[in-house]
């Protein structure tokens with residue numbers, strides 16, 4: 001088996017870390033190397049309902065208009081990464097390492113292959129049943145809510161002030177997503193969400209939570225006021241859907257003062273994620289200049305901690321971008337020092353009831369890191385970091401319930417938490 005920028009091969013890492021799930025290591029490697037999908041696999045995906053072709057597709061539609069691929073999952077339910085630029089129409093490029101894997105059909109079944117060698121069976125993820133339907137005013141529902149394997153994602157505020165003002169986080173390649181629109185929700189757009197979520201819920205047994213996607217916007221009389229108001233509008237809409245029934249609503253957004261968090265809670269939010277991204281203060285200032293300016297490392301840390309009083313232990317999460325702290329020339333020069341810094345941050349947060357997860361660094365076109373040709377950290381570094389974060393959470397009896405859904409993302413430590421919690425062996 002090949003490797004992705006590390007000294008040890010995937011095979012060697014699987015032997016060296018026997019308590020780290022083999023499938024999670026392979027998943028990480030697919031993220032780094034990418035996966036090519038053969039024509040036979042595309043045909044099978046189509047047959048399995050994993051491909052959606054929008055009837056209203058336009059040539060200039062760079063989003064989900066023309067074709068949506070539901071993706072594929074391993075047998076532990078986690079997502080096969082590295083498919084982002086495989087058959088998608090999105091013009092989105094990620095820097096890959098080494099030779100890509102192949103997703104092909106062997107003896108009638110879908111397999112992840114490394115060269116000719118079968119690595120793991122995979123299963124296509126059907127696109128949501130509400131795709132292809134429209135709201136009462138004719139808006140395609142797949143444009144209103146995004147359904148991944150198990151989460152309904154709602155674009156709440158497609159605008160990041162940091163991108164617009166050249167203060168973007170250095171690893172962020174979301175320029176197209178967060179600079180094109182600066183629109184606030186109207187009664188009509190909220191009704192679209194209401195109708196789409198109602199339709200999505202007809203697909204019973206699939207969805208485990210909602211995730212809000214929100215760009216950072218510090219504008220307003222109080223910090224991030226504008227963003228707060230949009231979040232509340234959309235969460236109130238979900239309350240309209242569910243009535244008095246509780247529902248899991250996880251919010252990735254900016255850090256806001258506690259009285260605003262109380263408003264979130266009243267509007268149905270159950271967990272918040274004001275991501276710090278980088279623990280080391282000096283590196284945070286360099287890598288996240290927008291967050292540093294509005295309103296600094298202490299502000300983001302203190303407001304995360306204040307969130308625990310509102311949402312409870314384990315329902316506030318700060319994410320680290322695993323590998324950003326190794327970017328050069330300012331980042332850590334050796335991985336041991338970088339690990340120490342991350343663990344110090346995770347333990348600090350854990351003492352205050354804030355859980356920490358790690359999203360692995362992806363070098364996406366459009367980001368400063370991509371232009372600078374930064375490197376991915378080694379797979380072994382990712383394994384050690386995510387295992388360490390998992391151990392800290394266990395030490396402090398912190399779960400990641402609010403993040404368990406991340407089997408759809410690249411959060412290997414939350415995979416560990418899920419597997420540990422359910423005592424699944426893979």
Ligand code: SF4
Pocket residue numbers: 160161162163167168169172173174178215216
């Ligand atoms: S990662 Fe940073 S720059 Fe990118 S959308 Fe989020 S806050 Fe804005």
